[in-house]
């Protein structure tokens with residue numbers, strides 16, 4: 069049965085209430101409607117909900133402290149996140165457990181974040197054993213708190229590092245925007261999480277389009293792989309009203325090329341030395357066997373959303389449809405295995421003859 073989203077005003081906040089995307093509300097049958105190309109979500113993302121919202125001020129984020137408007141009216145990845153009672157969301161997750169691969173709690177920088185996260189995990193675990201990810205807010209965490217998540221049954225930790233160099237991090241999230249976030253603290257939490265949660269149980273979100281060059285992004289993903297940490301690509305899409313509202317998205321060509329090269333590096337099919345860059349750190353040329361390029365395009369995985377897996381299938385569970393493109397636009401990351409028509413479009417978008425040297 070559908071549920072009505074809660075209005076602002078004097079309604080309760082987390083842990084009694086969580087915000088979730090419209091897509092998740094549809095998938096959980098909390099709201100009526102269908103999605104473009106009948107996309108169904110395999111994982112549900114929820115966001116902690118506080119009256120004064122997030123205390124950080126990232127230049128590209130809809131929830132940024134200094135972005136105009138009340139927290140209630142602020143969008144996150146350009147879509148509204150209606151609020152629902154936590155227990156109602158958990159009940160719907162439990163009812164549809166067979167269809168659901170993962171539950172992800174997105175933290176915000178707020179003093180109540182840690183105790184409320186623990187309470188939500190406890191309630192969720194009491195109803196269903198669907199794996200839990202916490203997309204964490206490093207400023208409010210430490211080793212002990214991470215261990216508490218592990219002990220409470222959290223399966224994976226995500227860190228929204230977003231920028232892969234300290235310079236870009238400071239410019240978009242740190243001192244330059246009075247954001248208060250610290251590169252060192254983010255790395256402390258990534259490394260502690262890796263110790264506590266183990267190999268392939270930690271991921272870093274990486275946003276293409278914040279200012280880091282192709283070289284920095286691809287070298288970061290190769291380093292993360294060596295540390296058995298996932299690097300999940302996100303494609304920047306300007307959030308109206310944010311400090312980066314007027315910034316340009318990465319071109320589809322650049323995005324596809326990074327998707328393909330990251331995939332081949334992670335699969336061990338090519339080495340970092342097979343890629344050459346220009347002075348600005350953009351890919352200039354790559355030396356790749358033709359069969360590997362054809363195989364990567366044919367199986368399509370390289371062009372799907374990067375996200376935490378559904379343990380049962382090994383396929384991505386967190387598909388975030390329309391997180392970085394609008395319905396009707398070319399897909400940036402596909403929330404399903406691309407069809408033959410999609411793969412034809414991908415090959416065209418890659419413009420392989422301009423930069424691939426077949427060996």
Ligand code: SF4
Pocket residue numbers: 111113170171172173201202203225226227271273300374375376386
């Ligand atoms: S990839 Fe998705 S499920 Fe995993 S931590 Fe990030 S937002 Fe959460």
